[in-house]
Amino acid sequence: xxxxxxxxxxxxxxxxxxxxxxxxxxxxxxxxxxxxxxxxxxxxxxxxxxxxxxxxxxxxxxxxxxxxxxxxxxxxxxxxxxxxxxxxxxxxxxxxxxxxxxxxxxxxxxxxxxxxxxxxxxxxxxxxxxxxxxxxxxxxxxxxxxxxxxxxxxxxxxxxxxxxxxxxxxxxxxxxxxxxxxxxxxxxxxxxxxxxxxxxxxxxxxxxxxxxxxxxxxxxxxxxxxxxxxxxxxxxxxxxxxxxxxxxxxxxxxxxxxxxxxxxxxxxxxxxxxxxx
Numbered sequence: 001x002x003x004x005x006x007x008x009x010x011x012x013x014x015x016x017x018x019x020x021x022x023x024x025x026x027x028x029x030x031x032x033x034x035x036x037x038x039x040x041x042x043x044x045x046x047x048x049x050x051x052x053x054x055x056x057x058x059x060x061x062x063x064x065x066x067x068x069x070x071x072x073x074x075x076x077x078x079x080x081x082x083x084x085x086x087x088x089x090x091x092x093x094x095x096x097x098x099x100x101x102x103x104x105x106x107x108x109x110x111x112x113x114x115x116x117x118x119x120x121x122x123x124x125x126x127x128x129x130x131x132x133x134x135x136x137x138x139x140x141x142x143x144x145x146x147x148x149x150x151x152x153x154x155x156x157x158x159x160x161x162x163x164x165x166x167x168x169x170x171x172x173x174x175x176x177x178x179x180x181x182x183x184x185x186x187x188x189x190x191x192x193x194x195x196x197x198x199x200x201x202x203x204x205x206x207x208x209x210x211x212x213x214x215x216x217x218x219x220x221x222x223x224x225x226x227x228x229x230x231x232x233x234x235x236x237x238x239x240x241x242x243x244x245x246x247x248x249x250x251x252x253x254x255x256x257x258x259x260x261x262x263x264x265x266x267x268x269x270x271x272x273x274x275x276x277x
Contacts, residue, residue, distance in 0.1 A: 035130050036115075036116070036119040036123075036129050036130060036133055037116075039115075039130065039133050039134065039137060040112050040115045040116055040119070040133070040137070041112075043111070043112070043115065043137040043146075044108055044109075044111070044112045047108050047111075047143070047146055047147050048108075050104055050108075050147035051100075051101045051104050051105060051108075052101065053104075053147070054100050055100045055103065055104070055148070055149045056104060056107075056144070056147055056148025056149050056150070057144055057148050058148045058149055058150035060079055060080055060150070061148075061149045061150075063079035063080060064079045064084075064087065064088050064091050064092075064149070064151075065091060065092055065095055066079065067079040067083075067088040067092075068088045068089050068090075068091055068092020068093070068095075069092055071085075071088070071089060071092075071227065072092070076227050076228075076230070076231045077231060078227075078228045078231060078238060081228075081238055081239055081240060082186050082225060082228055082238050082239045083225060083227070083228035083231075083238060084151050084183065084184050084185060084186070084224075085183060085224050085225070085227045085228060086180060086183050086184050086224055087151040087154060087184045087185075090106075091103060091149060094106055100149070103149045104147055104148070104149060106154075107145070107146055107147065107148060107149060107150070107153060107154070108146050108147065110146075110153045110154045110156075110157045111142065111145070111146035111153045111157075113157045113161075114153055114156050114157040114160055115133055115136065115137060117157065117160035117161055117163075117164055118132065118133065118136065118160055119132075119133055120164060121160065121163060121164060121167075124167065140262070151184050151185050152185065154184055154185075155181045155182075155184045155185035155188045156181075156188075156191075158177045158178070158180050158181035158184065158188075159177070159178065159181045159188055159191045159192060159195070161177045162174040162175070162176075162177030162178040162181065162192070162195075163195050165177060166195075166199065166213060171209055171212050171213045171216070172212075172216055174213050174216075175212070175213045175214070175215070175216025175217045175219075175220065176216060176220050178192045178213070178216075178217040178220075178221075179216060179217045179218070179219065179220025179221040179222075179223075179224065180220060180221075180224065182217070182220075182221040182224070183220065183221050183223070183224020183225065184224070189221075192217060196210050196213065196214060225238070
């Protein structure tokens, strides 16, 4: 039987547009998540052959393993000022259990975790993380670091983990992650400080919470350097280094040469033309 002209179609208007859009957004989010996971997995699998290539290119590997052994021998000697005690101990234990393959595998896992956390942070801001992951995962520096026994990516993963914990309201865990990151690589304090300042800049009302995060960060970070402090006869001599510090001009020159070698002259000229237009 024909439906009268003024009779609405069955179920017409019963599904709000917002619900349809939410379902679409959810589908897009899942697709982006799957793409990100696939890129992270691909990056990890591509590094698997490096498991049998030895300890990698980091020049401090021998010193790190020696430092870990010295701690268990009862005469701790840090690998380099100001020390990275948590990593030294973990690296020595992993090397004792599985040698270079297990140690490199731990670096690869840290790299994968860092990429996943980075993707989560970018996605949380409403952006597609795939381009960001591509830039990072395809960088030669990332490949070298993820297949070596350095502490770089472990510290980066901890910073990103701390940032994620902070955003979901786990301030204590965030402080622990930040503190361990600093204890593993002291220069990470710059990344931690930048994140905390960025949060404060975005929302001043977060100050009490960020102060608690900072307190936990300082406490955990300080504990990480206690063994180095004790090894220096309870002094701060462990923060000094005999390495000659190069001038700012030399550092800037090295930065320029490395970028020229990596990008080539043509892309840099295009970038300069765009910047000064």
